Every structure is written in C-alpha cells, then in structure tokens.
Amino acid sequence: MExxxxxxxxxVDASFDIAVLGGGPGGAAAAICAGRLGAKVVLVEATGCLGGMGTAGLVSAWSDLGDGDRTIAGGIMSEILRRMHEIGGIRQEADLNAICTALHGGSGFQPEALKRLLDQMCIDAGVEIRYMTRLIDVDFDGATVNGVIVNNVEGHSYIKAKAFIDATGDAVLSxxxxxxxxxxxxDSAHIMPPxxxxxxxxxxxxxWSRNTDEAVRQGIAEGFFTQNDRHVPGIFRSGKSTAIQNAGHLFEMNALNCRSLSDGYIKGRLLADEYYRFFRQAMPGCEEMVFVATASxxxxxxxxxxxxxxxLNYADFVARRAFPDQIAVYNKSVDIHVYDTSDEQYARYSAEFLDVDRPKxxxxxxxxxGILVPKAWSNLWVAGRCNSSDAKVSAAIRDQPACYMMGQAAGTAAVQSLRTGQPACDLNTQTLIETLRTAGAYLPQESTSAKMTRSDG
Ligand SMILES: Cc1cc2nc3c(=O)[nH]c(=O)nc-3n(C[C@H](O)[C@H](O)[C@H](O)COP(=O)(O)OP(=O)(O)OC[C@H]3O[C@@H](n4cnc5c(N)ncnc54)[C@H](O)[C@@H]3O)c2cc1C
Structure with missing residues (x-):
C-alpha cells in the first residue's frame, strides 16, 4: 500500500477535565452526568445532534425499561423519559408508569424532541459541545491518554483533557x-446485520390490524421483495400517525470497512423504499403512508x-448474576438477529429472543x-455499545436504556477519578455505587465492594 x-x-483546544468522544446514549449521558458533578466537559460528536442511533439513526424506540414490577432503567434514563413525556416527545396519552415498569415493554419517541432535550441538558450541565467534529487520532503514553486529535470545519485540532470516555459505538478511541x-x-464467522x-x-x-412478519412472509411468497428476509424488527409508533421503520437487514455489511459501509447505505435506502411500498399496499391503515426520510x-x-x-458473559446472563460493583441492572433478552435467510437462523433467533433463558x-x-474499563488503563473509559461483553450479552445490553446507564456510570467514575486520583482500573467502586444511587440509579445489590470484579479474579 502506498x-x-x-x-x-x-x-491545542482549551484544556478540559473530561473529553467525551461520541454523543449517542452512552456519550450524552456521560457528558451530562460529569458536567452536573462540576467537571469541565467537552463532547465531540461527528454528526449535528446528540442521541446517536436514537436520533440520527432513527432508532427511535427505547426497549426494556422495567422488570414487570418496577423501573430498572433508573437515573438519567428515567429522567429523560419523564422529561420527554412532559415535552410531548412521547405520546401524551401513554401511561408513563406502565411504560417504565412493563416487562419487556418500551416506548417509541420523537427523535426531534430528544435532540432538543439532550441539547438543553448539556447546556444546563455546562457541557461544551463540538458538533460535526470527528475524532481522528490520539496522543497517549503507556496506559494514559494525553489528548485527542479531531477534525472539523476549522481543520485539525488537539483537545487536551485529564480523562477520556470513548462513546463512539465503534470503540474508535480505544x-x-x-x-x-x-x-x-x-474475530467471528459472521457480523450481526445492520x-x-x-x-x-x-x-x-x-x-393497523395485521402482524408485520405474517404480512411480509406473504409478500415474499408473492415475489415482492429482493431478499427473502422473514424478520421485520419493528414498525415503532412514535406519534399520533408517525412511526419508525426498522426493516431490511444488510447481511454481511461490515461497519469497520468504509467501502462496505458505503454500499450498505445505498442498499439500505433501496430496502427501506421496498418495505414502504409494500406496507402501503398490504397493511391496513398504511394506504396514505408517507415516506419521510431514511436515517443519516x-x-x-x-x-x-x-x-x-x-x-460480561452468557453464563452471568443465565445465572442472573448480581455483582457488588454493578453500575446498572438490565433484563433484555439475547437479540442476535439472523445472519442470513436460512430456516435455521430464524429458528435460532426466535428461540434465543423469545424463549431460551429470556428474563422473567x-x-x-x-x-x-469493569466492562467500562480497558484493561489497566488509568484515564480511559468506554460507554455504550463498545463495552466489554461476549457476543450474546452484548446483543442484550446494546439497547439504549442500558447505554444511557453505562454513560452515567462512566461520567461519574471519571469525575471520581479526577477528584481522588484513583485510576480507572483501580477505582473505589463502593464510592461510585453510592454516588450513582444518590443520582437515582436502581442498584439493588445488598453488598458493595471497593474493588471491581475482574475477569482474571
Ligand atoms: C437497527 C437498530 C435497531 C435498534 N433498536 C433498538 C430498540 O428498539 N430499542 C433500543 O433501546 N435500542 C435499539 N437499538 C440499539 C441502540 O440504538 C444502540 O445500540 C445504541 O444507540 C448504542 O449507543 P452508543 O452510545 O453506544 O452508540 P451510538 O448510538 O451509535 O452513538 C455513537 C455516536 O458516536 C458518534 N461517533 C462515532 N464515531 C465518531 C468519531 N470518530 N468522532 C466523533 N463522533 C463519533 C456517532 O456519530 C454517534 O452519534 C437498535 C440498534 C439498531 C442498529
């Protein structure tokens, strides 16, 4: 290669206490929570809004917020839900208490309302946002990050900070x-399709009276679709007459390869249009449906x-393991989408998601x-989808409520580290849990521990 x-x-950009890279659920929560605790925070985001997949990605639905009796997605996630309901970002007629406590429930929301709410929460927390700014390189010594190099309309610049949170989804900084x-x-035979x-x-x-999967199966039989994908993850209602279409798997697309990613956008737009035309034709209530936009x-x-x-591994998931240093609890099922359109894949998917070991x-x-801390690093954390977990568990905890909770924990841990001198890899987790509980996190473990749980004991 040349x-x-x-x-x-x-x-060199002004000195900050904490630099958060990526403003999705993980990064927005980390920045807001660290800012509220008094840290000088810069939030670097490649797009022009916060919320990540939930806004720019049009994945405008939160899943699994309660365990059937109580809300488990506490802290900043609960606050966002309540405030979204207040500003009309969640349907006003929806019963917020039922949404928050339902077992394997959730809620659709208006992405524009979430963008504005997260902007306001950052402003109120004193967070400096740098939109349309991309992390491109890093300056580090050993296991300590000194600064990050970013690019935006002004060119390249160096952001100096004392602590760094990688919330890019793709673990770009790490x-x-x-x-x-x-x-x-x-490192795997397959990639879960985007x-x-x-x-x-x-x-x-x-x-609206028809089951989407059933309708799509009939459409496949009638030769409507260019690929025989029987699984439609969802048409999520977001308002009185609006919805988000989550349909069209991009099999074997690799998000870490720019050519593959670019081809994926092109094919994704074709598939989205195909589903839209099909729903107009086959679903009662969709005859006048308007295709507003695909995600950016x-x-x-x-x-x-x-x-x-x-x-975090599948044995922990099956055992419903509680950890003394747990920073969140969750209950979403394993949700590994089909890798291809074979019968075996659909059987495997529905068994894992709806049946085998599904939390009751x-x-x-x-x-x-410890799932937020790169091994032995002193001032680097991750938040969100790029956490340390095996394939099955990551497919359960990648959802937005869990990512907001991870972000809150990473931002809070970074502030504790700056105040006490404790490195990320040896933080007093008892203190962290106490601070998170004070901020409304639901952490039901009976005993806590100053030392984190490590894979190697
Ligand atoms: C199709 C689909 C459907 C889903 N359905 C649901 C659902 O129904 N319910 C649910 O709760 N969850 C759902 N999820 C999961 C959830 O939306 C994501 O896993 C979650 O948003 C991950 O949060 P995150 O903060 O880790 O990353 P992201 O949301 O991906 O945010 C990462 C942010 O980092 C920015 N970024 C990336 N690289 C850089 C860089 N180099 N420099 C600066 N910024 C950068 C991105 O622009 C983005 O804003 C779904 C996901 C997908 C893909």
Missing part, C-alpha cells in the same frame, strides 16, 4: 490507543467491543463496572 506521512502543527478489541467479521431505519407518517393506527446514520448492531477489566418477571442481570 503511504503518506502527515506532519503538521495544529492548535482502537487508536491499541486497546485489544473484538471485531465482528474478523439496518438503515426510516421515518414514516400518515399512518391510521386505528386500522447507519443502524449498526455490532462492530468493535473492547476487552475490558471484566468481560422480576429477574435482572448486573452490569459490573
């Missing part, structure tokens, strides 16, 4: 730092995950602090 060596002198990572497609979601309007939900951000389910101080009423599993 190479070019880049040498240039670039400006990878640049040389943190060992799992990469889908490289979906390019779309916004729909003018749906008459009073006449690809809906990536799996790409890169760090190998952290602890790797009152059951949760813990997310220990």
């Amino acid at each position: 190479t070019y060596t880049l040498t240039r002198t670039i400006p 990878d640049l730092c040389g943190v060992p990572c799992f990469e889908a497609g490289r 979906t390019l979601c779309a916004a729909l309007a003018e749906i008459d939900f009073s006449r 951000l690809m809906g990536i389910r799996e790409s890169r995950r760090i190998h952290g101080e602890y790797e 009423r009152g059951e949760t599993y813990g997310l220990p602090y």
Whole structure:
C-alpha cells in the first residue's frame, strides 16, 4: 500500500477535565452526568445532534425499561423519559408508569424532541459541545491518554483533557490507543446485520390490524421483495400517525470497512423504499403512508467491543448474576438477529429472543463496572455499545436504556477519578455505587465492594 506521512502543527483546544468522544446514549449521558458533578466537559460528536442511533439513526424506540414490577432503567434514563413525556416527545396519552415498569415493554419517541432535550441538558450541565467534529487520532503514553486529535470545519485540532470516555459505538478511541478489541467479521464467522431505519407518517393506527412478519412472509411468497428476509424488527409508533421503520437487514455489511459501509447505505435506502411500498399496499391503515426520510446514520448492531477489566458473559446472563460493583441492572433478552435467510437462523433467533433463558418477571442481570474499563488503563473509559461483553450479552445490553446507564456510570467514575486520583482500573467502586444511587440509579445489590470484579479474579 502506498503511504503518506502527515506532519503538521495544529492548535491545542482549551484544556478540559473530561473529553467525551461520541454523543449517542452512552456519550450524552456521560457528558451530562460529569458536567452536573462540576467537571469541565467537552463532547465531540461527528454528526449535528446528540442521541446517536436514537436520533440520527432513527432508532427511535427505547426497549426494556422495567422488570414487570418496577423501573430498572433508573437515573438519567428515567429522567429523560419523564422529561420527554412532559415535552410531548412521547405520546401524551401513554401511561408513563406502565411504560417504565412493563416487562419487556418500551416506548417509541420523537427523535426531534430528544435532540432538543439532550441539547438543553448539556447546556444546563455546562457541557461544551463540538458538533460535526470527528475524532481522528490520539496522543497517549503507556496506559494514559494525553489528548485527542479531531477534525472539523476549522481543520485539525488537539483537545487536551485529564480523562477520556470513548462513546463512539465503534470503540474508535480505544482502537487508536491499541486497546485489544473484538471485531465482528474478523474475530467471528459472521457480523450481526445492520439496518438503515426510516421515518414514516400518515399512518391510521386505528386500522393497523395485521402482524408485520405474517404480512411480509406473504409478500415474499408473492415475489415482492429482493431478499427473502422473514424478520421485520419493528414498525415503532412514535406519534399520533408517525412511526419508525426498522426493516431490511444488510447481511454481511461490515461497519469497520468504509467501502462496505458505503454500499450498505445505498442498499439500505433501496430496502427501506421496498418495505414502504409494500406496507402501503398490504397493511391496513398504511394506504396514505408517507415516506419521510431514511436515517443519516447507519443502524449498526455490532462492530468493535473492547476487552475490558471484566468481560460480561452468557453464563452471568443465565445465572442472573448480581455483582457488588454493578453500575446498572438490565433484563433484555439475547437479540442476535439472523445472519442470513436460512430456516435455521430464524429458528435460532426466535428461540434465543423469545424463549431460551429470556428474563422473567422480576429477574435482572448486573452490569459490573469493569466492562467500562480497558484493561489497566488509568484515564480511559468506554460507554455504550463498545463495552466489554461476549457476543450474546452484548446483543442484550446494546439497547439504549442500558447505554444511557453505562454513560452515567462512566461520567461519574471519571469525575471520581479526577477528584481522588484513583485510576480507572483501580477505582473505589463502593464510592461510585453510592454516588450513582444518590443520582437515582436502581442498584439493588445488598453488598458493595471497593474493588471491581475482574475477569482474571
Ligand atoms: C437497527 C437498530 C435497531 C435498534 N433498536 C433498538 C430498540 O428498539 N430499542 C433500543 O433501546 N435500542 C435499539 N437499538 C440499539 C441502540 O440504538 C444502540 O445500540 C445504541 O444507540 C448504542 O449507543 P452508543 O452510545 O453506544 O452508540 P451510538 O448510538 O451509535 O452513538 C455513537 C455516536 O458516536 C458518534 N461517533 C462515532 N464515531 C465518531 C468519531 N470518530 N468522532 C466523533 N463522533 C463519533 C456517532 O456519530 C454517534 O452519534 C437498535 C440498534 C439498531 C442498529
């Protein structure tokens, strides 16, 4: 491969306590919570809004917020839900208490309302946002990050900070730092397929009476679709007559390969249009449906995950393991979408998602602090989808409520580290749990521990 060596002198951006890279659920929560605790925070986001998949990705639905009896997605996630309901970002007629406590329930929401709410929450917390700014490189010594190099309309600049949170979804910062990572497609036979979601309007939900999977199976039999994909993850209602279309798996698309990602956007738009035309024709209530837009951000389910101080695994999930240092509890099922259109894949998917080991009423599993910490690093955390977990568990905890909770924990841990001098890899987790509980997190473990749970004991 031909190479070019880049040498240039670039400006150093003002010094910050904490730099958060990526403003999706993980990054937005981390930045807001750290800002509220008094840290000087900069939030670097490649797009022009916060919320990540939930807004720019049009994945405008939160799943699994309660365990059938109580809300388990506490802290900042609960606050966002309540405030979204107040501003009309969740349907006013919806029963908020039922949404928050239902077993395997959830709620659709208006992405524009979430964008504005997260902007306001950042402003109120004193967070400096840098939109349309992309992390491109890093300066580090050993296991300490000194600064990150970003690019935006002003050119390259260097952001100096004392602590760094990688919330890029793809573990971009961790990878640049040389943190060992799992990469889908490289370290696995398959990649869970992404979906390019779309916004729909003018749906008459009073006449919506058909099961989408059943309708699509009939459409496949009639030769309507270019691929025989029997699984439609969802048409999520987001307002009176609006919905988000989560349909069209991009099989074997690799989010870590730009050519593959680019091809994925092109094919994703074709598939989204195909489903839209099909629903108009085949679903009662969709005759006047309007196709508003496809997402500007690809809906990536799996790409890169760090190998952290602890790797949450399927045995922990099955055991509903509680950890003394758990920073959140959750109960979503394993949700590994079909890798191809074979019968075996659909059978495997529905068994895992709906049946085998699906958490029942009152059951949760813990997310220990160590899944947020690259092994032995002093001032680097991750938040969100790139956490340290195996394939099955990551497919359960990648959902937005869990990512907001991870973000709250990472932001809170970073502030504790700056105040006490405790490195990320040796933080007093008892103190962290107490701070998170004070901030409204639901952490039901009876005993806590100053030491984090590590994979190697
Ligand atoms: C198709 C699909 C359907 C889903 N359905 C649901 C659902 O129904 N319910 C649910 O709760 N969850 C759902 N999820 C899961 C959930 O939306 C994501 O896993 C979650 O948003 C991940 O949060 P995150 O903060 O880790 O990353 P993301 O939401 O991906 O946010 C990462 C952010 O980092 C930014 N970024 C990336 N690289 C850089 C860089 N180099 N520099 C600066 N910024 C960068 C991105 O622009 C983005 O804003 C779905 C996911 C997909 C893909």
